[in-house]
Amino acid sequence: MEDFLEPAAAQDVRRLALAAEVEPGEAFASALTRLAFEVGLPPSAITASVFRKGTPARQIKHAGNHLGEAAAQDVRLSLGWSKHQLASMTMKRFDGRILEFDKEFAINKSHLWARGTGTRYCPECLREKPGVFLAVWRLSWVFVCSRHRLILRDTCPACGRPIEDLDITDDAIIDPNRCRSLDEDATDGWPCNQLLSEAWTEIPVSADSPILQAQGAILDAIDTGTGIHLVNTLRANSMALLNADAFHVIAGLTGLDATELRSLYDAQDKVGTSPPPESLAMAAVSSAAWRLFYDPEAEVSHLIRFVTFCRPVKKNPKHGGYGPGSAALLLGYWPEVTHPMRGRILRAIDQDIPYTQRIVWGSAVPEQLENTWFVARRRGTRGLLAPTGRDGVNRSPFLPSLLWPTWAAPWSIGTPGEAAALQRALTDAVALSHRRRYAEVDATRAIDGLGRNLRPAMLGTKEQTTALIRQIGELALTLDLDGGQIRYDQRLGLPWDRLIVTPEWKILADLAGELPGSGPKLLNVRRYMYLRLTGLGLGDLPDDWQMSGAKVSVYNEFVLKMSAQLQHAIDDYLIAFLVAADRPEPVTWAPPRWRPDDSPLAPELDDVNLAVLHRMVTRGDVTLKRLSEAASRTENHVEWALATWPRDTGADIECFDWLEAGLALS
Secondary structure: OOOOOOOEOOOOOOOOOOOOOOOOOEOHHHHHHHHHHHOOOOHHHHHHHHOEOOOOHHHHHOOOOOOOHHHHHHHHHHHOOOHHHHHHHOHHHHEOOOEOEOOOOOEOOOOOOOOOOOOOEOHHHHHHOOOOOEHHHHOOOOOEEOOOOEEOEOEOOOOOOEOOOOOOOOOOOOOOOEOOOEOOOOOOOOEOOOEOOOOOOOOOOOOOOHHHHHHHHHHHHHHHOOHHHHHHHHHHHHHHHHHOOOHHHHHHHHOOOHHHHHHHHOOOOOEOOEOOOOHHHHHHHHHHHHHHHHOOHHHHHHHHHHHHOOOOOOOOOOOHHHOOOOHHHHHOOOOOOOOOHHHHHHHHOHHHOOHHHHHHHOOOOOHHHHHHHHHHHHHOOOOOOOOOOOOOOOOHHHOOOOOOHHHHOOOOOOOOOOHHHHHHHHHHHHHHOOOHHHHHHOHHHHHHHHHHHOOHHHOOOHHHHHHHHHHHHHHHHHHHHHOOOOOHHHHOOOOHHHOOOHHHHHHHHHHHOOOOOOHHHHHHHHHHHHHHHHOOOHHHOOHHHOOOOHHHHHHHHHHHHOEHHHHHHHHHHHHHHHHHOOOOOOOOOOOOOOOOOOOOOOOOOOOOOHHHHHHHHHOOOOOHHHHHHHHOOOHHHHHHHHHHOOEOOOOOOOOOOHHHHOOOOO
């Protein structure tokens, strides 16, 4: 043996005269130990010849996990293994894919349900290729042989002890195909020595078994680099299933027997800190967890809800967001669950949590839209989805204080109330919708504050409430994705003191076929322009433009009687006003409306008899009650409709270039 084995010197690493063949996917310790056995040497002899003198013992101990660049080069030179072969042999290939390591390349065990030591095996694989242990068998998330469709073994068929890692520093000659466990009761100190390839025969799992499908999904996720996200989800689902003792759910999802399943988990003291120790137990709960995540949502939603509510509700803690039955508490039963599984859970319990939490947690948002939103947020390149703030998005600057009438009208499903109050409450709801991180961090302010503004009386029937909450979430995420065209917060800083002076008003009135009137009419025009640009309400006017009592009635009548010609002329002026202020934005804008065919919401804003309303206004009848009765619509609906589509006087309106004429601002 001295002809081809010598201790590796610090500067002299030579190719060993060995036929060091390695099988695809074989673990580093397996290949080294098998090579030593084939030439009749202990593994330590090969190891001493491969690694340079002075290589730290800990580095050699964790060689199966990771080889440093220098050690890897020594191994490649001495054994003739390629860089690609060697990279596939250590657990480092799984780093960031399904494993995480500490600074010294020991495997972190608890967070990802990883195993630090030991391995599983397939008897059929060992029968075909004696002594070849695959690296993936060391993963707790690998529990079935995809080739032979057999559940992997954890223990020796003779002594029943777990299979230990092959030790490349062992001074004894080791047959890697045999059990190396020592019998604690034996006096001779000999290992078990059972051939691991000789085990009882088991029936392979069926080709369409959820266990096999789940295993395939996990292996695919490892290959594509998404394994950590998947196993985090499967771990959360598994913990929820086991902590709820939902063995009949696991059985129903896997086709296994519920009674036998229960016995597999009896020995586990605390669910969550480590994975189920047996491969069959791991296979069962993992495949059930995978089906909750992968199967069509409509088919498993009732099971997700059952598992969530399978345990008694805890007492209400001080922090209101985690009270009995709250979304935060219920999600806690699925530890560290993330998107998209978290969305599935929230949609499953949507009808069981308060309406304010349904809004903030976005539990009624459709799955497809939510998935699109999360993909866009991860990339941070679409619409408002830039990586800022706790949620990665702040849509509030793009929302008017009073929600767009085209959206507010169909959402007016509850007890009639003051239009501006309803619009403000709905804007708050859209601003807070799907703000899950915000809800987790500051649930009391987010949820309770929303409840003070959007009261239950505003929500209509149970069916209408669900439809409204869903549309609130849809609008919020769509605004995030597509962006808004107006920054309302920045408009507050426009030079309002230079907004339409008297000479300009006279020109504008003449263009619209209006009498300029006295000073109060110009003031109402300024108020109207201010509110039209800012999206604010009457109570938000600047101090100099504030009004009360009869002046409010006069202003409201001015808006109701406004003609389309005057509104058009005002908008022409405001476009120039914005350009002169270096804010080239539209005067007004609202996201396009959509509505399901069977929606139980209120009529759309344009679903109103405008001809009747315009005739009445032209006659001077501007009493909202009579207008409402004539149009068979609420007073709010009538008010919003007339503000959006004023009456047409039939007069032609001339074009006028305010910037060229010398706008006061310029």
